[in-house]
Structure formats: C-alpha cells, structure tokens
Amino acid sequence: MAPQLEPFFKQVDELSNSFIDRLRKAVAIPSISAQDENRKDVFKMAQFLADELEGLGAEVEQRPLGKQPGKEHLDLPPVVIARYGNDKNKRTILVYGHYDVQPALKEDGWATEPFELTVDEQGRMFGRGSTDDKGPVLGWLNVIEAHKKAGVELPINLLCCFEGMEEYGSEGLEEFIQAESKKFFKDADAVCISDNYWLGTEKPCLTYGLRGCNYYSISVSGPAQDLHSGVFGGSAHEPMTDLVNVLSKLVDPQGNILIPGLMDLVAPLSEEEKTLYSNISYTMDNLHESLGSETGIHATKERTLMARWRYPSLSIHGIEGAYSAPGAKTVIPAKVIGKFSIRTVPNMESEDVNRLVFEHVKAEFAKLNSKNALDVWLQHDGKWWVASPKHWNFTAASKAVKQVFGVEPDMTREGGSIPVTLSFEQATGKNVLLLPMGSSTDAAHSVNEKLDKRNYIEGTKLLGAYLHYVAEEPAI
C-alpha cells in the first residue's frame, strides 16, 4: 500500500521558495576545505547546519576531529551529527552528506559569482556547492521541515552525519565512523548517501556499486644526475626508455589489461546480469557528448557500461621527473616515476592485484636487460563496493522514484569510488544506498556548477517519500 504522501508533497511545493533561500544562504558561505584561509568558513557552514537542524527540533552535536594532519595549525572541521526521532518501533535511517565545497573563482570562467546562488529562467540554480553537496544535504532538512509544517509524522528515525572535509580526502572521517559504529550509528537499519548524480538528465537512478582503485608508481633510475643527451645519448641506459617500455606492457590501446592473471580475478558475467544493461537509459551519444569526441572504445552502450562499471581498467596518468614543460630540452632524466592506476571490481582483492602487478612489472623490466634500477609500489588502494539492489533499502527508494518521477529508476553502478560508502557499510554492517539528487550536467568540481530547481524540489520529495516507503517495506 502506498503511503499517503500528498500533504507532504503539497507542503514541499509551498515551501519551495524558502528551500531555495536555505540553499542560497548555504552557497553564500565559501566552505572550501582545501584552502586554509577558508577554514573559518567551513566552521561557519557547520554552525549554519547545526542551527538549522536545532531549529527543526533535532538533537545536534558538532564533533571535533582534532588537528589537520600535516597542517597542525588548522583544526579539522567538525562532523555535524543529528538525531531526529527516537522511536524504538520505527526503522532508523542514517544519512550522509558533506557541507564543504571545491574551490571556485569567478575568473576561472564562471558566468556568475560562484558564491551567490543565481537562478536562471530555465530553473538552473548556479553556485559552488549547489549540487555537490549542499543541495542534497539541505534536502534532508527540507524533508523534516515540510513534515512538521504539514503535520505529518516522520515515519522513521533519522540520523544525520554531515562532514566538512570530503573535498580534501575526508580527513579523520574513517576513524570517526569506526569509533561511532557502536555508539551514535548503532541504531541504523540502513544507510542512504546522496552525493552522486543521475546517469543523464531525465531519469533518476539508484546506485549499488562502485569500482575500487589501486594506484601504483614505477620508478626507474640510473645516473646520479640528469644527463645531457648530446654527451651521453647512446652510451648510457636511459631511464625514460626503460620506463616507457614497461608502461607500454600494462594495457593495450583497446583497454585490455596485459597483466597476466589479473582478469581471472574478475567475477564472471552472469546471464542475469547481462540483461541489466540494455534497460539503462544511456546512449552512445551520451558517451560522445561527455567525452567531447567519438573516441569511445566499444560499439554498444551495454559494453560501454560494463567497461565502466563491472570490468577493471588501467590508466597511465603521467611521469614524474621527466621534462614536462612546453618547448624543447635535451635532457636525459636521471630518475623517472610512472604513475598508473587500476580500477578494481568484484572479486579483485587488493593484495592479489598488487602481487600480479609487481610480478609483471618486474618481469617486463628484466626482459629489457637494462643496468638501471626499477622499483614498483602501491601508492594507495580503495576497495570496490557492491550492495544488494534487492534489499528493502533499494526497493523503498525505487518505489519513491516511481511515485515522484513516474518512472522506474535506472539501477546503476559507477566507475569511480566514493570511499565513505564502504566505510559506512563496514562500520554498520548495513545496506548502503546511493540516492542521487543532481543530474549528469551539474558540473560538480567544475565552473558553473548548478542544481536544477526540479532536481532540488522533486528531489526533496523523493528523499521524504523514500523514508515513507522504508517504513513500509518488509524486511528481507
């Protein structure tokens, strides 16, 4: 039975201008976590959120995370945690978002002032943080307010966890989540994160998987200092020659990873999974539009989505220590460091991937018969994540999408990583759902970031409806 959502929906529509004002106030605070001089603004933004939540009747705390590692003159911004409702007979949903933003300067190419929310005739609300992630965070506050004003009881208990360092590596958050797993987070029955985007612009999606990332460095060194290529060219082994050779043995131009054994770690494609991709609202034109070129590898959207979501990929990012400026320099670099990463998928375990990478790189270097020295190491890794999309958490969200937008959502995975997803899953042991509010054209991290008014207002309805369906879904 569908919950009675009309009074809530009606209230959201009536409050829509006030919700946009709330977003305007939030965007006006330049809470840039990467810039020291804006740290006070990040704290100001935390206070703004805490005040708003308290005003709505939530129990709020600003939890300090200590000094910033490596920049001990700076305090890390607090995690704003809040509880709204404490009814043992209701499910408890933990929601996550972040209140810090990427840097932005008008002169970077913004058409409007980045920290002034500017709404155009098409309902596009431009401003840094509008879609990433202040809009979605405020969506939860809007849900509470609309329920209160409509006189509708929130059908679940809501736990909020809003951090202020997401755009700078979520410093301190992992430890906080672990520490609170049996305390503040202990009642959570499921987790919902709204910090990604629809695949396109029309159809909402629910995201149930992310790839992991293992990032490697390969160094090759020989001479004690950079050499002049006129004097030494032809008489000394050149580290760049060796490195370029080894890098050329990692992946072919069709994206096939050349590391023996690596593809054996990948979960086989089942017949059932195969059918999922054709229904996704995505076209090759969408790919070409986002690339700005027709340089996609695969001929079909199905194979393209699989390449992005469920197969690993290997990208060579660059070389440190070689000549990288415009112009010409006749240098033989003494030591060069190649950087590449592998996007990982089920069932690739990081240790297995590392072993295969190290063996292959060393074997390929040995074939070169060079007197230079090679080293290869892991810079960092982050595990892939795949949730069960049949869990009631997803079923509830799916019904909410149908109710608000009139369509079945795309069930998607993503090629990139959102590390906090895995942190919450591991700390709580509960199902995690990614429920995006913004669309593919929102330009998060770029100039002219925006959130469409429709996505914000209907998105607020979606978050509220989701909570109602959560309250009704049978456990499976």
Added chain:
Amino acid sequence: MAPQLEPFFKQVDELSNSFIDRLRKAVAIPSISAQDENRKDVFKMAQFLADELEGLGAEVEQRPLGKQPGKEHLDLPPVVIARYGNDKNKRTILVYGHYDVQPALKEDGWATEPFELTVDEQGRMFGRGSTDDKGPVLGWLNVIEAHKKAGVELPINLLCCFEGMEEYGSEGLEEFIQAESKKFFKDADAVCISDNYWLGTEKPCLTYGLRGCNYYSISVSGPAQDLHSGVFGGSAHEPMTDLVNVLSKLVDPQGNILIPGLMDLVAPLSEEEKTLYSNISYTMDNLHESLGSETGIHATKERTLMARWRYPSLSIHGIEGAYSAPGAKTVIPAKVIGKFSIRTVPNMESEDVNRLVFEHVKAEFAKLNSKNALDVWLQHDGKWWVASPKHWNFTAASKAVKQVFGVEPDMTREGGSIPVTLSFEQATGKNVLLLPMGSSTDAAHSVNEKLDKRNYIEGTKLLGAYLHYVAEEPAI
C-alpha cells in the same frame, strides 16, 4: 722548424698574476644573458672587452643586433668584433668566444660567491664564466699582451668575434655571421673556437666533429578535456596509452634506434677510423665517474666513444600534458605530447631523418587501432659537423699542444652540438678547429664552475703557440 716561442712563454709566466686579475674583473661582471635584469651587465661586459682590446691596440667595434625577438623591450648585446694586424703576407685567423654566462646564485650550492673569482690552494679558480667562456676569450687578449710586452710580433692577423647571447640561443648571431661573411670575416683563412673541454683532466684535445640534433614532438589527443579515470577508464581510448606505445617503438633499452632505414644513413665505419678510438685517453671509469653510476651500455671505451661521437642516438625527454607532479592524481589526460630527439651524424640529412621518423611514428600508431588522433613534427634541427683533422689548422694546433704540454692531443669529436661551428664553416668556407682550454671537471653550467690556473696560463701559451705554428704550416 719549431717557432721561437720562449720569449712569449716567459712573458706569459711573468704576466700570469695580471692575467688572473683580468679574469677576476671579467667574472665580477654578472653578464647573464638569460635574465632581463642582468642585460645591463652583459653590455658592461662587452664594454670591458672592447676597452681591453683597444688598450692592446686592436681595432674594435661593438656591433648592435637590434631588439631581442619576443622581448622587444630589451636590446640584444652587441657582437664585439676586433682586428689585430692587417698584413696581407700573413694568414688571418678568426677566433670566436662568448662573454655572457649562465645564471648563478650562491644558494644554488656554490661553495664561494659565484661572481667573485676565488683561487684555492690547488690552483682551481672558481667563478661563473671562468671556464665558459671568459677564460678562453681572455686567453686571446693575453696572447696579444704577452707578445707586445715580449716584443714579439704576432705572426698572423687576428680577427675576434665575441658574442653576448650564447647561453640564450645565440639570438641574432647566425644572421650576423652570414652578413659579415664577405665583409669583416672575408680575410679569414681558418677559424678557431675555444668553447669546449678536454675529454679528461690531463690531456688536451682537438675537436673535429659534433653531432647534430633533430628534436621531435608527438601529440596524441582524444577527448575534449581531461577525464576522470574512474568514470571513463575502460570506455575511452586513452591518449597516454597510445603515446607510451608509440614512444616504446623508437629505441630499445640498449640504445638501438628502431626506426627502419635510419641506420642505413650512417656513414660506415672504416678500418682507418676504427683505429682512432683506442688511442684516446679515456676509460670506462671516466664514463662511470661522469654518470655517477655503472649504467653504461657498452663494454669497451672504443664502443662507448663511437656511440657518443659517430653513431646516432635517440633520447626520450618527457611528456607534456600528463600528470607530472609528485603524489597521485586519477586523471586521463586529454592531450599529451611526447618529446624526443635524435643526435645525428654523417651522412644523415635532416629531411631524410624527418621522413623516416614521421613514417615510422605514423605506422606504429596505425597498428594501435586507436580512435585518437596523432601528430608528429620536427621542433628544430641542427646539422652535424665534421672537419678535416688533417688540415693545417689542426696540424698547427697539434704541434702547439705537443710544444706546450709535451703530449700529442686526443683527436676527438663530441656528442653534443655547438651550432656556431657550422655557421662559421658555412659562412667562411674555411676549416674550423675547436681548441678547448678547460678540462672535463670544470662544471660549466653547474655550481662551482672553475678553470684551473694551469689550464688558463698554459692554455694562453697554447693559443699563442698555435698562431705561430699556423704561420709556418704549409697549405694542403
């Protein structure tokens, strides 16, 4: 018959402190051509040279070269030209040197003030420009002074050409040399350039060959902007993957150039030439010392010297547009430009080399079946140069070395290029000799640049003795 050199040599010894003072004054003028703020010092150094030459009785002109291309607020430093002697019955020798220097800051790691000549107990005279190239330039002035004071007539007419932009690409010089080929330079019977170094520290050398250099760029481009490797990895052709593949097909780790047909352009090694290398005063230890490692390719000094002097080499210098900083960034660069150069030797013509390079690069890229776009072009080229070491210009210098140092000089070539060499040869049509004054440990362009007192004083004798043998050598 050996010329009577004793009075000249004796005078050089008597004037040695005054010659060192002359070098001290010159080093004190920071005539750094690459730094705008030092342009006035470059002019000051030109004036210093002109005054000294006039004081010795030479006819001197400072010839302006106009504004500096791309920096039109700066005047190019003048070419200081001078004539000493105008006797139709004598040979005329044109000597070249440069009076500008590389940048230097104490904090770069200098043990002494770079613009204060500092002589240590071993007779090492530290200072920027001491060996490159103020010492050799002043050597010619010392020769004139010692002859005058000894009452010995200079046996040849001397033409000087001293430039002030050598360390910044010799802007304007090529055109000047061409323009003066039938004017100021028209009487020259041979050319002598003292702006390179002995192969080691004990034995002088005469240099009769230089490699050329063809510098190339390969660009690979695909998407319209840099991509996130999580989102697009596996679904788009990556320019870095393609570029690394193409670069790996240029040269193998043993220095063998893989471009079909290129080695066919190289002049074959004759039996006579083969014998030249074993007599050269050079060891594998010298190579290892200068590399700071034992990463030489070849097992013998002969093969090492051939690789450096008479065979081409290919070096990969770096990649523009990729991630080159320390740390980790998960970018797929949209456009990357690989830089490499080929050191050329007889009989490689630049157009032939270009054609083979372009064909090979395009053929290797075609094999990749990538949808990205590749371009390859020549950034610049400079031709190799080989003079006849049997010309009287070399014979005279060889006898002078034997007279002053008691040894036969090494007859050497160099792996790098000194473009002015070829300019003088082409403009005058006369034999060009490279007659170095400094030794292999002088650290030109580096911190703690020095010229040994022995090299400066005995070097002055060598330059003078060379002129006397020039006057006596029969033409061949």
